[in-house]
Amino acid sequence: MAFWDGLSPVVQDSSLLLALLAPIVLLGGALLRGYAPWAVLRALLWRSRVAALVFVALIAVSVGLGVALLAQERALRQGAARAADGFDLIVTAPGSEVTMLLATVYLQPSDVPLLDGAIYAEIARDPRVTLAAPIAFGDSYNGAPVVGTIAGFVDHLSGPLIEGRMFADHREAVVGARADVAMGAELEPAHGTGIDADAHAHSEEHYKVVGRMAATGSPWDRAILVPIEGVWEVHGLAAGHAEGAQDALGPPFEPTLFPGTPAILVVADRLVDNYALRAAFTRSDTMAFFPGAVIAMLNGLMGDVRQLMSVMALVTQTLVMAGVIAGLVILMRLFAGSLALLRAIGAPARFVFAVVWAYAAGLSVIGAALGLLLGRGAADILSRVISARTEVLVQANLGWPEVHLVAGFVTICVFVGLVPAALALRRIVVADLRA
Amino acid sequence: MPAPENMELSVKGLIVTGAQRRKLLDLPCLTLAPGQSLGISGPSGAGKTTLLHAVAGLIPVNTGAIQWGDTDLADLSDAGRARFRAAHMGLVFQTAHLFDELSALDNAAIAAGFAPKHARAAIRDRAREHLQKLGVQASTGRAVATFSGGERQRISMSRALARSPAILLADEPTASLDRAAAERLGDDLLDFSRQGGTLIVVSHDPSVLARMDTVLRLADGQVMQ
Ligand SMILES: Nc1ncnc2c1ncn2[C@@H]1O[C@H](COP(=O)(O)OP(=O)(O)O)[C@@H](O)[C@H]1O
Ligand SMILES: [Mg+2]
Numbered sequence: 210m211a212f213w214d215g216l217s218p219v220v221q222d223s224s225l226l227l228a229l230l231a232p233i234v235l236l237g238g239a240l241l242r243g244y245a246p247w248a249v250l251r252a253l254l255w256r257s258r259v260a261a262l263v264f265v266a267l268i269a270v271s272v273g274l275g276v277a278l279l280a281q282e283r284a285l286r287q288g289a290a291r292a293a294d295g296f297d298l299i300v301t302a303p304g305s306e307v308t309m310l311l312a313t314v315y316l317q318p319s320d321v322p323l324l325d326g327a328i329y330a331e332i333a334r335d336p337r338v339t340l341a342a343p344i345a346f347g348d349s350y351n352g353a354p355v356v357g358t359i360a361g362f363v364d365h366l367s368g369p370l371i372e373g374r375m376f377a378d379h380r381e382a383v384v385g386a387r388a389d390v391a392m393g394a395e396l397e398p399a400h401g402t403g404i405d406a407d408a409h410a411h412s413e414e415h416y417k418v419v420g421r422m423a424a425t426g427s428p429w430d431r432a433i434l435v436p437i438e439g440v441w442e443v444h445g446l447a448a449g450h451a452e453g454a455q456d457a458l459g460p461p462f463e464p465t466l467f468p469g470t471p472a473i474l475v476v477a478d479r480l481v482d483n484y485a486l487r488a489a490f491t492r493s494d495t496m497a498f499f500p501g502a503v504i505a506m507l508n509g510l511m512g513d514v515r516q517l518m519s520v521m522a523l524v525t526q527t528l529v530m531a532g533v534i535a536g537l538v539i540l541m542r543l544f545a546g547s548l549a550l551l552r553a554i555g556a557p558a559r560f561v562f563a564v565v566w567a568y569a570a571g572l573s574v575i576g577a578a579l580g581l582l583l584g585r586g587a588a589d590i591l592s593r594v595i596s597a598r599t600e601v602l603v604q605a606n607l608g609w610p611e612v613h614l615v616a617g618f619v620t621i622c623v624f625v626g627l628v629p630a631a632l633a634l635r636r637i638v639v640a641d642l643r644a
Numbered sequence: 645m646p647a648p649e650n651m652e653l654s655v656k657g658l659i660v661t662g663a664q665r666r667k668l669l670d671l672p673c674l675t676l677a678p679g680q681s682l683g684i685s686g687p688s689g690a691g692k693t694t695l696l697h698a699v700a701g702l703i704p705v706n707t708g709a710i711q712w713g714d715t716d717l718a719d720l721s722d723a724g725r726a727r728f729r730a731a732h733m734g735l736v737f738q739t740a741h742l743f744d745e746l747s748a749l750d751n752a753a754i755a756a757g758f759a760p761k762h763a764r765a766a767i768r769d770r771a772r773e774h775l776q777k778l779g780v781q782a783s784t785g786r787a788v789a790t791f792s793g794g795e796r797q798r799i800s801m802s803r804a805l806a807r808s809p810a811i812l813l814a815d816e817p818t819a820s821l822d823r824a825a826a827e828r829l830g831d832d833l834l835d836f837s838r839q840g841g842t843l844i845v846v847s848h849d850p851s852v853l854a855r856m857d858t859v860l861r862l863a864d865g866q867v868m869q
Contacts, residue, residue, distance in 0.1 A: 642702075643738075
């Protein structure tokens with residue numbers, strides 16, 4: 210076991226695949242050695258082409274379903290985790306971590322209480338903190354979230370902009386990579402989001418798009434990021450800066466003139482500091498959480514569902530396999546005359562056995578291979594739909610778990626294929642010859 | 645060409661019983677020298693096919709003995725009898741059981757699939773040779789599904805001869821053929837016999853039976869004299 214654990218994952222995965230496929234190769238080799246059953250197989254396949262196609266399709270669909278589910282589920286988890294990259298530690302008013310996670314990381318609209326200027330100042334002042342970015346969501350433009358923040362957050366999330374420049378004025382905006390607004394466009398934000406958004410709430414206020422962020426694979430790619438001062442002003446609130454410096458942009462803010470923010474992203478350089486900060490801001494008036502940890506917890510809760518899915522996929526495949534085997538046994542009647550002829554003219558029992566087995570194994574292998582492709586395609590389509598619906602970039606790829614599942618399934622099929630082969634040998638040759 | 649083996653057929657006290665112990669065949673004694681031909685006739689249900697199956701080792705023999713030369717079929721296992729048929733016998737069945745999906749050549753050479761690798765090419769060569777000799781177009785890859793009854797019997801015959809057997813067993817090979825085709829197939833059978841093969845043909849056809857060295861008449865599983 211120590212040896213196995215010491216191997217690299219790729220070596221482990223490919224060894225497992227080989228171990229799963231080895232029985233097929235060994236069995237096939239043992240049964241077919243010294244024979245050339247291809248003409249007979251070709252004839253039987255053609256004779257039963259409709260049934261064979263149905264079997265292959267059944268196997269392909271059931272395998273494809275399992276593969277797609279597995280790949281999709283993993284992609285979803287990876288996508289959700291990737292979308293939370295960069296959101297190290299979030300501080301909000303006390304409440305539900307899941308709600309805050311959805312609102313902050315995935316920009317799902319929700320009404321949440323605000324943190325005041327004193328708390329922001331306390332966080333920003335902390336020597337362990339390298340970035341304390343307010344995240345003021347709640348407004349929208351054409352259904353896309355308009356979020357007030359500071360330039361440091363844009364840098365943190367996007368890195369270098371792919372177009373234009375950083376906002377330098379309360380009325381400028383930087384948009385996400387996939388936001389449906391052009392550079393230089395003037396936007397009129399609405400208060401609230403979705404169908405309840407009040408389009409005329411801020412009728413006199415406009416933002417001008419001056420930059421575009423790199424893609425992050427998260428809902429932030431559709432967001433419009435503006436200086437938080439702009440959001441406050443649009444709502445007729447103080448703009449965070451003392452008289453005489455009203456046009457200033459970004460921190461430090463004047464705590465008494467800080468109207469509030471629903472969430473603050475906190476970034477610290479050292480991991481231990483992250484934990485210390487979480488501890489420090491978990492108190493009666495604030496809540497601090499790691500989005501990654503909340504996602505992990507949710508994944509843990511989903512673990513049972515995942516297992517259920519796997520079991521269901523397996524049950525489906527087993528049922529399909531049972532159906533196919535039953536079908537094969539019935540099909541043997543279609544082959545009975547030919548197989549009896551072969552045995553009558555002196556074909557060894559192993560030859561006839563190998564022919565029937567190769568027929569069943571061939572259908573399983575072809576069906577499973579098609580299923581792998583089908584599953585890949587289905588997962589691709591599902592990914593696109595989910596990506597479009599949730600704005601979380603989900604990219605399903607075939608991974609080792611799917612390959613192992615299919616290899617295991619094929620191996621089982623190939624062994625079950627011994628059943629019709631054995632039944633074919635039990636038929637009475639002279640009776641089938643007379644038929 | 646038939647192998648120059650001592651393949652004398654010797655059947656003694658053979659009794660074949662079917663369902664409910666019904667006696668299908670009772671053959672006290674039958675011998676057939678190598679290179680001899682034997683015709684078997686009799687009404688439908690007389691046990692002709694049963695006799696052919698028995699001497700081919702296709703049905704287990706409980707009572708009596710069937711010997712081909714020094715080989716007693718009862719001493720052989722299923723696999724041993726299959727090997728014996730593969731090595732020494734050509735069989736033409738009442739129903740040809742051709743692979744309709746394959747060409748005439750693939751059908752005639754079907755035994756190549758389970759023959760030792762070194763023997764495969766020879767089987768195909770002889771299959772082609774016999775098809776040509778029997779007047780079946782072997783060059784086309786056309787599936788045999790659409791071939792006429794006569795052609796199918798000839799393919800079946802080529803299949804039986806492709807391994808150069810010493811023994812040829814044919815069950816009503818001319819049954820579904822017209823006069824001319826039956827005549828030609830009769831010639832082919834006689835050719836095999838003339839070249840030293842041991843031949844047993846089940847037939848209702850007087851012209852075929854007339855050309856056999858001996859004719860055995862069966863009725864109700866018994867030999868008629
Ligand atoms: N597999 C079988 N099923 C039904 N009847 C059989 C079978 N084998 C032999 N018989 C019976 O055996 C007898 C001899 O049959 P068979 O040898 O085919 O006669 P023939 O070839 O002379 O027409 C018949 O009564 C037939 O009904
Ligand atoms: Mg008969």
